[in-house]
Amino acid sequence: KNQVEQSPQSLIILEGKNCTLQCNYTVSPFSNLRWYKQDTGRGPVSLTIMTFSENTKSNGRYTATLDADTKQSSLHITASQLSDSASYICVVSVHNTDKLIFGTGTRLQVFP
Amino acid sequence: DAGVIQSPRHEVTEMGQEVTLRCKPISGHDYLFWYRQTMMRGLELLIYFNNNVPIDDSGMPEDRFSAKMPNASFSTLKIQPSEPRDSAVYFCASSTSLTLAKNIQYFGAGTRLSVL
Secondary structure, eight states: OOOEEEEOSEEEEETTOOEEEEEEEOOSSEEEEEEEEEOTTSOOEEEEEEETTOOEEEETTEEEEEETTTTEEEEEEOSOOGGGOEEEEEEEEETTSSOEEEOOOEEEEEEO | OOOOEEEOSEEEEOTTOOEEEEEEOOTTOOEEEEEEEETTTEEEEEEEEETTEEEEOTTOOSTTEEEEEEETTEEEEEESSOOGGGOEEEEEEEEOHHHHHTTOOEEOOOEEEEEO
16 A cells, blocks of 8 residues: 655754654655655645665755665754744655645744 | 635634635636645545536535535635534645646635634
């Protein structure tokens, strides 16, 4: 069964600290993996995407990694800011289909 | 472009009433998706359209839910009759085949539905 699991479910950190969010998937055949950021009361917005052959991708203070062998991805946030408070959703697409498999997200709260 | 536009932003209704959610996709996008989001289950795909034609409605919970796309710029999701367990945030998203291949969808701001 195609599944995407994220951990932790929620996370609280202090402003300026780093954090890492995890995503494990069992999607097959795999096409790509994307991290979305969802602010409270808004729709998800794309952050980074990685295909099978890529193992790291950065977008400012956000760095995503992908290990296609172990089917794991992580999203590392450096020097967190209050505006990073949001839910982060890992989404995996199934090769040759329009199908996307969503994780349930990690809720990050950054406090001053 | 104003992005994906959903209306209303909030809807409060009583059990048994009909609810209609509306979506205007980004102009030129030929894919349209309807999602439901709850704390327990996260984002769930309900149905999606390609060129106004429903492609996969396997996520539609039951016959009380129906979706239409009469033209390229408008879609509706209808719940009749509504039940308290339908309370959730409903998102509409649009995409093109090009952006979809890169796993990019553009989401609206959502409609928060409360069924009392």
